[in-house]
Amino acid sequence: MITAIKTGYRHIDTAQAYINETEVGLGIKNSGVAREELFVTTKIWVENSGYEAAKASLDRSLSRLNLDYIDMVLIHQPYGDSYGTWRALEEYQAAGKIRAIGVSNFSPMRSVDLGLFNKVMPQAKWPPSLTQLWRWRGMCMP
Secondary structure (H helix, E strand, O other): OHHHHHHOOOEEEOOHHHOOHHHHHHHHHOOOOOHHHOEEEEEEOHHHOOHHHHHHHHHHHHHHHOOOOEEEEEEOOOOOOHHHHHHHHHHHHHOOOEEEEEEOOOOHHHHHHHHHOOOOOOOOOOOOOHHHHHHHOOOOOO
16 A cells, blocks of 8 residues: 555545455555545445444544545445435535545446435446456456
């Protein structure tokens, strides 16, 4: 982590499911690079879905990452109580603990459905992971 940041990486992508937020936080702290120069993303895992569970998991993520705010938090998978999780994200964003919120692995229809029942509408683009899919098969797309 420290080497990556010193090399020039500025977007740090982690997730609750990766079980490495504490290590990522230590790397950020010990990198010598100002927090404001980094963009940190984490994702809420399925077991933490729902309003109360998501809030508790966000507090744990902030603590593990040793950050006052997270640049972007995504709902990792479209399972469980995504509506409650989204409301928790909206609340934390309004409080300044999260700067941007979004979804990962959601279809456009599922994203729109989520936004219709909440304040913030997720943006959807289809297909969302085509480039990633091609890379998994050993091919790179521009």
